Amino acid sequence: MKNTKLHVTAKEQETAVLVSVPEWRQTDEKTKEYLDELAFLTETVGAKTLKRFIQKLDKPDMRTYVGKGKLEEIVAFVKEHKVDMVIFDDELSPSQVRNLERELEVKIIDRSLLILDIFALRAQTATARAQVELAQYRYLLPRLTNMWTHLSRQKGGGVAMRGPGETEIETDRRIVREKISLLKEKLEKFDKQNYEQRKSRHGVVRVSLVGYTNVGKSTLMNLLSKSDVFAENKLFATVDATVRKVVIDNIPFLLSDTVGFIRKLPTKLIESFKSTLDEIREADLLLHVVDVSHPSFEEHIHVVNETLKDIQSADKPVILVFNKTDLYLEKREQELKEDHPEALPEIADLKSTYMAKEHAPAIFISATNRANIDELREVLTREVAKLHFERYPNAGKQEEW
Ligand SMILES: Nc1nc2c(ncn2[C@@H]2O[C@H](COP(=O)(O)OP(=O)(O)OP(=O)(O)O)[C@@H](O)[C@H]2O)c(=O)[nH]1
Numbered sequence: 001m002k003n004t005k006l007h008v009t010a011k012e013q014e015t016a017v018l019v020s021v022p023e024w025r026q027t028d029e030k031t032k033e034y035l036d037e038l039a040f041l042t043e044t045v046g047a048k049t050l051k052r053f054i055q056k057l058d059k060p061d062m063r064t065y066v067g068k069g070k071l072e073e074i075v076a077f078v079k080e081h082k083v084d085m086v087i088f089d090d091e092l093s094p095s096q097v098r099n100l101e102r103e104l105e106v107k108i109i110d111r112s113l114l115i116l117d118i119f120a121l122r123a124q125t126a127t128a129r130a131q132v133e134l135a136q137y138r139y140l141l142p143r144l145t146n147m148w149t150h151l152s153r154q155k156g157g158g159v160a161m162r163g164p165g166e167t168e169i170e171t172d173r174r175i176v177r178e179k180i181s182l183l184k185e186k187l188e189k190f191d192k193q194n195y196e197q198r199k200s201r202h203g204v205v206r207v208s209l210v211g212y213t214n215v216g217k218s219t220l221m222n223l224l225s226k227s228d229v230f231a232e233n234k235l236f237a238t239v240d241a242t243v244r245k246v247v248i249d250n251i252p253f254l255l256s257d258t259v260g261f262i263r264k265l266p267t268k269l270i271e272s273f274k275s276t277l278d279e280i281r282e283a284d285l286l287l288h289v290v291d292v293s294h295p296s297f298e299e300h301i302h303v304v305n306e307t308l309k310d311i312q313s314a315d316k317p318v319i320l321v322f323n324k325t326d327l328y329l330e331k332r333e334q335e336l337k338e339d340h341p342e343a344l345p346e347i348a349d350l351k352s353t354y355m356a357k358e359h360a361p362a363i364f365i366s367a368t369n370r371a372n373i374d375e376l377r378e379v380l381t382r383e384v385a386k387l388h389f390e391r392y393p394n395a396g397k398q399e400e401w
């Protein structure tokens with residue numbers, strides 16, 4: 001068994017090329033943005049992107065994701081520049097992985113594996129670690145081939161992934177299945193403990209921060225609860241759920257910070273994060289944080305709303321919090337200066353658009369500049385108080401809690 005970890009990159013900086021197969025109708029601008037996001041994920045695991053390969057197809061090739069010609073181009077580049085890994089912007093099927101590995105002879109990483117790796121790097125609590133491990137083994141099970149020789153597991157009782165002998169793979173499969181059921185048992189135990197803990201929180205309104213990754217949820221959590229949650233300009237800085245008690249205007253509530261969402265996150269992967277997502281499912285009110293300075297913020301809102309549907313949390317009251325207005329205003333000013341024909345709209349216009357479109361209060365803030373935080377506090381208090389007295393009509397304010 002090899003003594004390497006199930007991590008995408010080793011200590012010294014490794015190199016990567018990115019590969020994407022956009023649909024024909026996708027604009028070049030959009031493709032660039034998606035690849036920027038993939039490059040950002042790549043940077044988050046510590047690898048350096050050397051080149052991006054794009055091939056427009058109706059749908060990815062069944063065998064090798066890209067077509068023959070494009071694959072030859074990638075092979076040549078990988079050989080010439082001694083690239084360590086090739087990263088694909090979709091989830092690959094087990095047979096695509098096998099074929100690509102045979103042709104490219106370097107690490108083949110798909111979007112799911114990349115995200116899982118970041119989760120593994122970030123998970124702090126025992127629950128989060130068990131959740132990530134479960135997701136990793138679920139991903140691994142149908143893909144046990146010699147690809148995994150370089151990615152075998154060091155900690156937690158090794159899975160031997162020496163491949164290619166059939167018996168060895170069968171043994172590995174059995175070990176992985178056993179691991180999966182052990183982790184499920186462990187998580188059920190955690191679930192029970194968490195449930196007990198949650199019962200003790202009965203009688204308090206619960207608010208969850210939700211949103212796309214890197215929009216500023218943890219920064220806002222720190223601001224509202226005066227706590228110290230890890231916030232960083234990297235994707236998925238937060239993987240665990242953090243809960244803090246907050247009191248505004250004598251009304252107490254619990255505020256939780258949660259894992260960020262991202263496009264193309266497979267539902268199977270989401271399911272492994274049940275315990276973390278329970279925090280959202282059990283919330284009375286959602287603060288949906290949006291990075292309004294991001295060119296794709298509308299799509300991000302859509303991705304978040306769809307993910308909320310997936311976890312049966314789409315019918316909760318929501319406050320839309322448009323964050324990073326400082327950056328938005330900088331961009332708008334720049335565009336106006338350059339007489340851009342389609343300069344960004346004024347914030348007041350955006351506000352009325354979104355209040356009408358999402359049927360929810362919309363507040364525009366800058367968490368780092370603390371701009372408009374008073375309005376956020378006001379609206380939040382109003383909504384929490386409404387829920388508080390609706391749910392607990394006999395409860396008083398803070399002193400009786
Ligand atoms: N310019 C600007 N930057 C901000 C603002 N709010 C947060 N940031 C920055 O955005 C980055 C991401 O912030 P986080 O609070 O970690 O975001 P998050 O939503 O918790 O991210 P994940 O946990 O990774 O999903 C950090 O570098 C913050 O400093 C803001 O209002 N303006």
Ligand SMILES: [Mg+2]
Nearest residue numbers: 217218237238
């Ligand atoms: Mg965070």
